[in-house]
Amino acid sequence: MDLTSIEAVLFDMDGTLVDSDAAVERAWATWAGEYGADIDAVLAVAHGAPAGRTVRIIRPDLDDAGVAAAAARQLELQYDDLSDVVPTPGAMALLAGLRLPWAVVTSADVRLAKARLGAAGIDAPVLVTVEDISAGKPDPEGYLRGASLLGVAPARCLVVEDAEVGVAAGRAAGAVVAALKGVDGDLRIRDVGELIPLLAR
Template sequence: MSGPHAAPLAGAFPSGTFGGVLFDMDGTLINSLAAVVRSWMQWCEEFGIDPEDLKGSHGRTSANTIAVVMADRSEAERREAHRRITEIEVADTDDIVVLPGAREAFEELDRLGIPHAIVTSCDRELAEARIGASGLPRPQVVVTASDVSHGKPGPEPYERGAALLGLEPGACIVVEDAPAGLVSGRAASAGALVAVLGTTPVEVLARDADVVLESVADIPWPTLVTPTVP
């Protein structure tokens, strides 16, 4: 069963209510997996990287991934590799669709008066391209890898997202599909960590999340959020 009354796959919702929501994008709100795989496979071929080296990189910034898989290359080569993957990914927005519950979540949060943001590991140009391609309504606050000094799994992305909503991280729910993002939310001291299934098994997500759900469609918003009174 899926929907607001579906039982969690693991864990439980924390007690209390929260004043804001910080959403990861790829794998949480939109399905861009086909485009991601195509882009990175092309990149691996161009730069002589074994695709197996990319395992575990979901949720991290492209710069962080490149720093790991090209650790033996020069700084100039890594900069060129980052420029190139951005170019490839921005050009490939085919098959990108909104995931179940994402559009409805934004509509419900707007109705409830709850500020919400996208906090993504994509660079600004790529994030805007994917939001546009998916047709997902764009929230006022979108934090990208271009907006922070250190991306996920560090705390800065979610700290910045909360600050731009005018809230402390502890007043916010983080919604993620990747361990790197959950670690980022935990490091930022987010009030609740909600994981949804994407590319990571339930048991792995449960290590860092408070609760694991099938999708964003399963989040019972009215019981979890309440507007913050100034």
């Protein structure tokens, strides 16, 4: 795919730049036990989405305060679970050679994002978290904000994602989307290292 018109890259964090899938799933498994939820149903909607969105889907009986408390508990379970959080294959090589401006746009809050990126040894020049926006993925707000902070039109941004909600957000923002893990994007990749020759400038 020709990416010569791309002027900036907007990366999702979990599962895209940072391999944290095991930590994410451990936290949701513990949360599901505490909140009487089916873990398979939880994991079917949780990946890539803000915790609050998942809580609302799984526990529609909770009021706004209950959702906020349940989402906060889920994040709390993740903050210190960093023992096996590492960069994804190809991530460090891609970032080391990337000459385009880039940002991380994540459904995590800033504490968790900085903890995970730090554990993976990644220093994001621009970071957009769930606290910076009013609507999380699949809403495009996060990616639109990331593009704005980089000063690049969304249509000239490449969004790199591993979850359907993130791909939907990138597409709604008007960006080109590269997708991992068999998710259907404009470009399908096995790992982010495949982008190195495509983004060489």
